[in-house]
Amino acid sequence: MRLEARLRDSARRFGNKIALVAGDVRLTYAxxxxxxxxxxxxxxxxxxxxxxxxxxxxxxxxxxxxxxxxxxxxxxxxxxxxxxxxxxxxxxxxxxxxxxxxxxxxxxxxxxxxxxxxxxxxxxxxxxxxxxxxxxxxxxxxxxxxxxxxxxxxxxxRNEEALALLIHTSGSTGRPKGVMLTHVNVQAACDAIASYLDNTADDIVLSVLPLSFGYGITQMVTMVTVGGTLVLEKSFAFPRKILERLAEVKATGFPLVPPMAALIAGMKDLEPGFLPQLRYITSAAAAMPPAFTERLQRLFPATRLFLMYGQTECLRATYLPPDEIARRPLSVGKAIPGTRAFVIDEDGFPAPPDVVGELVVEGPHVMSGYWGDSLTSLRALSPVADGRRLHTGDLFRTDADGFLYFVSRRDDIIKTRGEKVSPQEVERVLYALPGIREAVVGGIDDPVFGQAIRAYVVIEDGAVLTEREIIRHCAGQLEDYMVPKSVEFRDALPRTTTGKIRLGAGETNEIIRENVA
CATH class of the missing domain: 3.40.50.980 (Rossmann fold)
Incomplete structure (x- = not known):
């Protein structure tokens, strides 16, 4: 069934039921x-x-x-x-x-x-x-x-194999990559998500996640599929207002990302159990620090917490059942229903437990390719019996029970606020500012954003630039989540033996760590 057919079906079954609440607008399914x-x-x-x-x-x-x-x-x-x-x-x-x-x-x-x-x-x-x-x-x-x-x-x-979404995400070259997802891909991922979350028509999901990326889109599709209600808010800029809104609408589901969890965990005056209707919380887009997990569990003792991992290329890859969090707080679980996710070694064979290798994902939810880029598609995908195999480029390991653990990214993409940022793209903007001689961008650990973007710059002789001026310049050229949060001025930047400031494919952060430690 194509995605629009799911809306038609729910309109037939739940015509006068509220499908969407957005600000002052309330729309029934009909x-x-x-x-x-x-x-x-x-x-x-x-x-x-x-x-x-x-x-x-x-x-x-x-x-x-x-x-x-x-x-x-x-x-x-x-x-x-x-x-x-x-x-x-x-x-x-x-x-x-x-x-x-x-x-x-x-x-x-x-x-x-x-x-x-x-x-x-x-x-x-x-x-x-x-x-x-x-x-x-x-x-x-x-x-x-x-x-x-x-x-x-x-x-x-009728064609379920037709393209349903073209979601653009940053690539290692800094140019946007268009991820092609078919109706089958989206519905397979959303059906799997709805199954382990036990979504029904009684669910009310409040989402602040942008409908410009996969995690937000899946909230919309799953609610329409089961006949639930989606409550949309534009941002999490005022956390207390969102918590009040959760209580007001009696939300049963609340998807978030770790930076949001950090802000909630930092509120010391919240009473445990203050949202009794909240049935589940999901987290994706970045690793959830165990300290945040523990705080959420104390605040929401009757709420089930699902830790998940995914990529735009498959929307969702794994989830950790709530009853496993205490035993494996750093795990992202196992493959979502109807799919496979496992670690392979350098020769392409399944890696044994505790051996680091690349995560591959198989199933009907895997994208059909990258828009206009057959070579990159060929490198990332290969056919399997029930769909495609996606080479994620992320390094993982498994434990003895087959649960997956994220280790690092093979490339140097920075994950901040749930978004992926190409260092090269930010560096190009920095180099466009008169007075900057050299620049390199990296991600540094941040308790709120997961990673925060930091720019390391060398200024031309005689030039005068402040951190504020550099950040303002970037804010005028880049999306807000791509703007460096801090600038460090250097007399020189580290170079490799070949004279390069950065090598890409994960080595930028290694150079930065060596020189900042």
């Missing part, structure tokens, strides 16, 4: 189904054809959820992007995907216009949240797109 029908018809009238890519720059809100299902009902491929994306990166993705449409919010329209201005293609634009008197140019207003009744029901598509 309402979400009808609204996404109207958006699909508007996309088709504007020229979007089956298989076309639709870029989405949208905060967590009803517009984003409607846009996913509207695109799927038009036979198109949603390409969700972080709303803070800059024009130069958006232009690269626009050219690569040859997008037929862009859905954005009014406050991002200038960024989109700048990206489109330098592009060969001219996608249609749909703008949400534009004030009544605002001139949106040739762009269609989202509110108008979802208000116009279609002349006929949207066409029903």
């Amino acid at each position: 309402g979400l189904d009808a609204q996404s029908d109207r958006l699909a018809a508007s996309l088709a009238r504007a020229g979007v054809k089956p298989g076309d890519r639709v870029l989405m720059l949208l905060d967590n809100g009803h517009e984003a959820v409607t846009s996913f299902f509207g695109a799927w009902k038009a036979g198109a491929v949603p390409c969700p992007l972080h709303p803070s994306i800059k024009a130069d990166k958006l232009a690269i993705i626009l050219e690569s995907t040859e997008a037929a449409a862009i859905l954005t919010q009014a406050r991002q329209q200038m960024v989109v216009n700048a990206a489109v201005a330098g592009a060969k293609s001219r996608p249609i634009m749909i703008v949400a949240q534009a004030d009544a008197g605002r001139d949106t140019g040739e762009a269609l207003r989202f509110e108008e797109a979802v208000a116009r009744e279609p002349k006929a029901p949207p066409r029903e598509f």
Whole structure:
């Protein structure tokens, strides 16, 4: 069953039940189904054809959820992007995907216009949240797109192997990689997740996770699949308000990332058991420090805590059952249902316990490849009987019982705030600032962010730059999660015997650690 068909099915079964709460907007399943029908018809009238890519720059809100299902009902491929994306990166993705449409919010329209201005293609634009008197140019207003009744029901598509998502993630080269996930991939991952979380129509999941990456998207799909309710919040900037909101909506599920757990764990005035309806908490995107796990378990004694690991390329790979946390607090568990995850040695054979090797993941949830990059796809994937094998590039080990433990990343991608950051991309921005002679970027351990980005720079003779000026420069060129949190000034940067400042593939952090220790 394709993803939009799951919404139609839930609309038939749970028509008047609340499917989505986003700010002041509440949509029933029937309402979400009808609204996404109207958006699909508007996309088709504007020229979007089956298989076309639709870029989405949208905060967590009803517009984003409607846009996913509207695109799927038009036979198109949603390409969700972080709303803070800059024009130069958006232009690269626009050219690569040859997008037929862009859905954005009014406050991002200038960024989109700048990206489109330098592009060969001219996608249609749909703008949400534009004030009544605002001139949106040739762009269609989202509110108008979802208000116009279609002349006929949207066409029903049957091909489950068609692309469902194109999610862009940073690669080791710094250029965005488009991860291609089919309807089968997404539904296989979400069915597995819903099975071990025991999701039902009684669940109310509150999510602050952006709908621009996999962990957030799975909350939407699993709730629609089981007929539950998704409550969307835009950020975790005010943790206490989110905790109050959890109580207010009587949330039964709360997905988070370790930086959020760190903020909750740091609140000393919270009473254990203050959210009695909360049935489970999930954590992914980075390793959860055992101290945070223990604090969460004390605060939520009746809540089940699931520690998970995944990559965009398969959405979810492993989970640790809650009753195993006390015995294996550092483990990320075993493969999700219906899949395999194991460690291989350098020769490609299963590695014995406690031997470090590469984690490989097999199953129907593994992506079909990288957009426009057959060589990288060939290196990362190989066929197996029930899907594909993904070479994750991450180093793991197993214990004697087969439970998996993350060791390190084979490349030098920095994982901060649940996002992946390419050092090369940040370094390019640093080098664009007059006065910087040399620069290298690394991740340092941080109790809140998992890793924090630190820039090490050498200033030109006679130049005067402050840490604040460098960070402000980066903030003007990069998404907020990519901006260095600190800058260290050096007289010189460490070099290898070949004269390189950094080698990539994990060696940057080694050089930095050697010189910072």
